[in-house]
Amino acid sequence: MAGHQDDPFYGIGWAYEDGRSDVLQSVGDYPAVMGFELGGIEMGDEKNLDSVPFTRIHDELLAHVKRGGIVTVSWHPRNPVTTIEGGGRAGQEYPSGSAWDVTDSTAVKSILPGGPKAMMFQTWMKRLADFIESLKTDDGTPVPIIFRPWHENNVSWFWWGQNLCSDEEFKGLWNLLQDYMNERGFDNLLWAYSPNLDGGWTLERFMKRYPGNDRVALMGIDAYQWGTEEGFVRALTADFDFLSQFARDNGKLIALTECGLQNMPDSSWYSRVLKPIMDQYPISYFLLWRNAGEDEFFGPVPARPCADDFKKLYEAENVLFLKDIVN
Numbered sequence: 001m002a003g004h005q006d007d008p009f010y011g012i013g014w015a016y017e018d019g020r021s022d023v024l025q026s027v028g029d030y031p032a033v034m035g036f037e038l039g040g041i042e043m044g045d046e047k048n049l050d051s052v053p054f055t056r057i058h059d060e061l062l063a064h065v066k067r068g069g070i071v072t073v074s075w076h077p078r079n080p081v082t083t084i085e086g087g088g089r090a091g092q093e094y095p096s097g098s099a100w101d102v103t104d105s106t107a108v109k110s111i112l113p114g115g116p117k118a119m120m121f122q123t124w125m126k127r128l129a130d131f132i133e134s135l136k137t138d139d140g141t142p143v144p145i146i147f148r149p150w151h152e153n154n155v156s157w158f159w160w161g162q163n164l165c166s167d168e169e170f171k172g173l174w175n176l177l178q179d180y181m182n183e184r185g186f187d188n189l190l191w192a193y194s195p196n197l198d199g200g201w202t203l204e205r206f207m208k209r210y211p212g213n214d215r216v217a218l219m220g221i222d223a224y225q226w227g228t229e230e231g232f233v234r235a236l237t238a239d240f241d242f243l244s245q246f247a248r249d250n251g252k253l254i255a256l257t258e259c260g261l262q263n264m265p266d267s268s269w270y271s272r273v274l275k276p277i278m279d280q281y282p283i284s285y286f287l288l289w290r291n292a293g294e295d296e297f298f299g300p301v302p303a304r305p306c307a308d309d310f311k312k313l314y315e316a317e318n319v320l321f322l323k324d325i326v327n
């Protein structure tokens with residue numbers, strides 16, 4: 001299934017127009033999967049960290065479910081130690097206090113039981129859970145959500161990253177949130193564990209932070225081509241070799257939970273680089289990151305060469321868009 005982050009909110013040259021989507025305008029159908037981001041919900045903010053109103057996220061997420069689509073939710077909560085109250089709203093400047101603030105390596109520890117921020121984090125989890133609880137169909141049925149917290153934990157650019165906490169602290173963090181959500185009674189969350197592109201996994205190292213078979217339903221990779229094409233292909237192939245085998249052995253789904261080539265300098269990238277890798281593995285979906293603006297986009301841009309290339313994925317039998325998954 002083809003996916004796109006923040007698909008219904010904005011694209012290149014437009015924002016908040018009902019029904020509009022860069023994927024829709026590029027190929028004539030919505031993506032099967034839409035990704036939504038809840039960073040900021042923990043602060044009680046009205047808008048997420050990318051300035052999308054939570055009321056809008058609520059409505060568009062449910063609209064996609066209603067049209068038969070699949071939804072996934074990520075969360076970039078602020079740094080519990082370094083954020084000030086009100087965070088960005090109170091004028092704290094990025095990256096200070098954000099998910100990307102890695103100046104303090106006690107953040108994870110601080111929210112575990114007995115830690116100085118443990119009580120505050122209970123409030124953060126409550127706000128997150130209250131929002132997720134509001135995601136129900138008209139008749140009150142909770143909608144299925146692929147929930148993907150604490151992603152890219154094998155690198156060190158978030159406060160929950162590799163060098164920012166111990167293996168035990170990371171597992172404690174995962175369990176803290178999952179146990180809280182379970183106690184709140186959610187049975188509609190499909191928990192996704194998605195490290196960043198690694199390129200050299202061993203089972204031993206992977207297992208150090210893997211939350212466990214009883215805690216994970218889907219395993220993903222967040223993979224962007226930041227460097228050379230060759231390096232990207234090599235690393236992603238190595239990761240999927242590893243992950244697809246692990247998933248087979250452990251009865252899990254796999255996905256490309258985030259991906260892209262920023263600003264599409266190579267307009268044949270989707271069909272020439274990405275698809276041949278995906279074709280080799282039984283992945284359930286890929287999620288291109290958001291079309292935030294001319295400076296940061298990963299999805300197709302209507303009427304540009306990359307949209308023509310993206311059409312090749314649309315026309316392929318093994319890539320599904322919304323109409324393909326709706327009965």
Ligand code: BMA
Pocket residue numbers: 037039049050076289290292296
């Ligand atoms: C990142 C970038 C940021 C954004 C964040 C959360 O990869 O797109 O601009 O704030 O994701 O959506």
